[in-house]
Amino acid sequence: VFGASNFPLAFSTAGGDTAAALAAGCPVVVKGHSAHPGTAEIVAQAIDAAIRKLGMHPGIFSLIQGGKRDVGQSLVQHKLIKAVGFTGSLAGGRALFDLCAQREDPIPFFGELGSVNPMFLLPEAVKARGEAIAKGWAGSLTMGAGQFCTNPGISVVIDGPDADAFVDATTEALAPVGAQTMLTDGIASAYRSGRDRIAAAKGVQELLTSTCDLRNATPYLFATTGKEWLDNEVLGEEVFGPLGLVVRVADFDEMMKVARSLSGQLTCTLHMDAGDTKHGQALMPVLERKAGRILANGFPTGVEVADSMVHGGPYPASTNFGATSVGTLSIRRFLRPVCYQNMPEELLPADLR
Amino acid sequence: VFGASNFPLAFSTAGGDTAAALAAGCPVVVKGHSAHPGTAEIVAQAIDAAIRKLGMHPGIFSLIQGGKRDVGQSLVQHKLIKAVGFTGSLAGGRALFDLCAQREDPIPFFGELGSVNPMFLLPEAVKARGEAIAKGWAGSLTMGAGQFCTNPGISVVIDGPDADAFVDATTEALAPVGAQTMLTDGIASAYRSGRDRIAAAKGVQELLTSTCDLRNATPYLFATTGKEWLDNEVLGEEVFGPLGLVVRVADFDEMMKVARSLSGQLTCTLHMDAGDTKHGQALMPVLERKAGRILANGFPTGVEVADSMVHGGPYPASTNFGATSVGTLSIRRFLRPVCYQNMPEELLPADLR
Structure with missing residues (x-):
């Protein structure tokens, strides 16, 4: 997850992308935005405290700060990274999208790259x-x-x-x-x-x-x-x-x-x-x-976190036309369906037993 | 939709990908596989007859046959093509995937590129x-x-x-x-x-x-x-x-x-x-x-078209880990969510009025 420059809280360290990925069961690595390293650090410490309090695995969340573009580029090319959430500019986002698509095993890049909202x-x-x-x-x-x-x-x-x-x-x-x-x-x-x-x-x-x-x-x-x-x-x-x-x-x-x-x-x-x-x-x-x-008869600046929200759209509003980065449906970006056929009860996920 | 060499009926002209895309409301252009041009033509004629009988727009379905690889390459790069369904080899599929990702407006390539099914x-x-x-x-x-x-x-x-x-x-x-x-x-x-x-x-x-x-x-x-x-x-x-x-x-x-x-x-x-x-x-x-x-305690060769079926998986089984090309969920590849906010009844899709 790449922190967004314009939302130090709602779309950065513990923002919508991080929440959606964690809710889907994915460990998250956040690349903090250089615009607000202090805010990122404070939020990361709060997440870390919660992880310790709940006895969760510390690998569930990481924050990486500093460096130049090569840090983000290395992250999206790392073999353990399986999907990317990004909010930012068309140029920066497209460069990362291309790296994701060029991997030996391509991964989805969920980028929200801007809009003039006519x-x-x-x-x-x-x-x-x-x-x-x-x-x-x-x-x-x-x-x-x-x-x-x-x-x-x-x-x-x-x-x-x-x-x-x-x-x-x-x-x-x-x-x-x-x-x-x-x-x-x-x-x-x-x-x-x-x-x-x-x-x-x-x-x-x-x-x-x-x-x-x-x-x-x-x-x-x-x-x-x-x-x-x-x-x-x-x-x-x-x-x-x-x-x-x-x-x-x-x-x-x-x-x-x-x-x-x-x-x-x-x-x-x-x-x-x-x-x-x-x-x-x-x-x-x-x-x-x-x-x-x-x-x-309204104005689009208010984006409610709701079941019906779609914060996405055809390229370049989003790099994936089926995805939204705000609202309940945003979890879908990080979910993968698995079909269980004829499995003994003991081998099914607890929720399916 | 690219016809698959190994399923002249179930995964070609009027196969699963075509059915899913049509059900999602998308017009479909099929690139027929060179392995079965006659079968493709007969099926296309049946679809054409159905379109005429129902008075549907003739542009809803097209079949393109013949040519070399450049035909498929041109199709996935055409600006009116917005998503691609493909079943075939890793090499051929990856080449088309790359073309889709390299477009000025990248489009999703839903490819099923093989598996050894251990x-x-x-x-x-x-x-x-x-x-x-x-x-x-x-x-x-x-x-x-x-x-x-x-x-x-x-x-x-x-x-x-x-x-x-x-x-x-x-x-x-x-x-x-x-x-x-x-x-x-x-x-x-x-x-x-x-x-x-x-x-x-x-x-x-x-x-x-x-x-x-x-x-x-x-x-x-x-x-x-x-x-x-x-x-x-x-x-x-x-x-x-x-x-x-x-x-x-x-x-x-x-x-x-x-x-x-x-x-x-x-x-x-x-x-x-x-x-x-x-x-x-x-x-x-x-x-x-x-x-x-x-x-x-079964064998995977039978693939039932069912709500719970997943015919996909991590790359290269599928180019999109969230997608299946068989079963009810396969329609999702071709759907795009739209949020309607404060719309007058008369402007909503008929199903939402």
Whole structure:
């Protein structure tokens, strides 16, 4: 299990991947993230204390800290490692995925590699309550300095006066949000690179800009047209932080084209009123093939640990389309079915006797 | 879905992989195996007739025949192909697995790549009914000219007079089995290469030999010691056909060593009586980590399509340790979970309304 930079507790040493693997009966080796070695150590000591108190085998849990990339690379290639859980960047995750696939005995790499979590704003909803949606988006986009995997980075809206009002309301809601401290210097610097990438793209308009330095992040808002977005893959790449991009499409047909052109996503969101039902129904078969979780009239940043949760999706949201890294189903990644045929009672696992 | 050479009906055009993928709602493209193009065509015509009769979309099923390896390679790299089902050789399967993993958007390759299906004969059972086990083994080993993925190619037995009697009884049971026609020239030629590989290995004794040519296969029986088997990986590689290898181990400790050194298997079998329970219990934690299916006092060649069936296992038995290619659970390979949050009734799939 690789600790995630953005969740020092919920997705690192004793986070969701570790809990799922332990629950499946697997000993776990955690590679601590360099962003929070102290937190990792404190949590590992708590786990170690629990293991001693319960008289469990000490090999059930290990934490490895420090070193460069070669430490993680060695771990995923070790013959006793049989599966990997990872939350992080596309580049880093893909490199480890490749090592897992290239082993003499390939092992599954369950990686959650990012998502832009697009929201589709349908016309009746934008007309009736565009300002409320704008305020909600600004809150979701800037929560925790935008450092959520499920941060909704893109809003797709049909061009016109209602879209203008939505854009104005979003700008107004984001403007007073001050600088927030990001988790690491690396995340802050990657945020600014992402911002520069979007700002430099052809046909992109700056709606809200600011300056941020050191480990600070301030919100940015950009707009582009559906045509420009469809022509430029860069505009669909994740910028990790409080940066929003409004994609103004010419009509609903172009909104469908944007949906069809999406890469795999953790979430897709619809904002819709009763009068938008037909458009929503038309989008659903597309969105169901693009995302692990589809929401209506909400914001995706809150991820409940529940039976029905899917935190995964087609690549690169997840490297395994059948897997979720949050929720009850997450244990399945680390389970292996065994069929017992005609076994004497005494040889069956205790639960099956 | 790649048609399997050894199951023109049950694991080819309309076989288990196709049924599982269709049941999961996926359109299927079958790459027919060159061993049985006529059978593939007849079955495809039946599927096509059913599609027309039911008014289903004709794109739900396609059969592609002919060509060299580049046809299959192109298929697994096509952007509309999202998962692959395969039953076949380790070399051929691994090449396709690698192509799937190397895609810009990697896709799962569900490959069943072979198994030697070892049987562990515990001492009380061998003493009490070694001859019956020998007869059963001979039947399972030669059924269908040994062309089953679950063919039990290896029997591990503790050396001594009871082992001698078991070996004699096996030789006697196999001797009268005549030549059987194999499915293809390629399978027959690979069988003879495998036989030569075993016969040439150090410390291997020929117990039953014969000559077979053209597309014929006659049974062969070899014996070796636990020590030789542990020292030579070649002896653990699958020989597809009616060839048996008896591994005479010095004692139960050496039997445990043989079990621990196994690569992933579709099946492992125990032959045991009540007095063998402790030995069986000692083997179980090892075998559960080596095979997808564990049997007692039976033979693995019959694979029932049932809820509890697992036809898979650690690599190379399967490329995905969580997958089975036979039984109800086989559908899971082609399913992708989607979470619906706060969706209006009208946008949910009909089954969830």
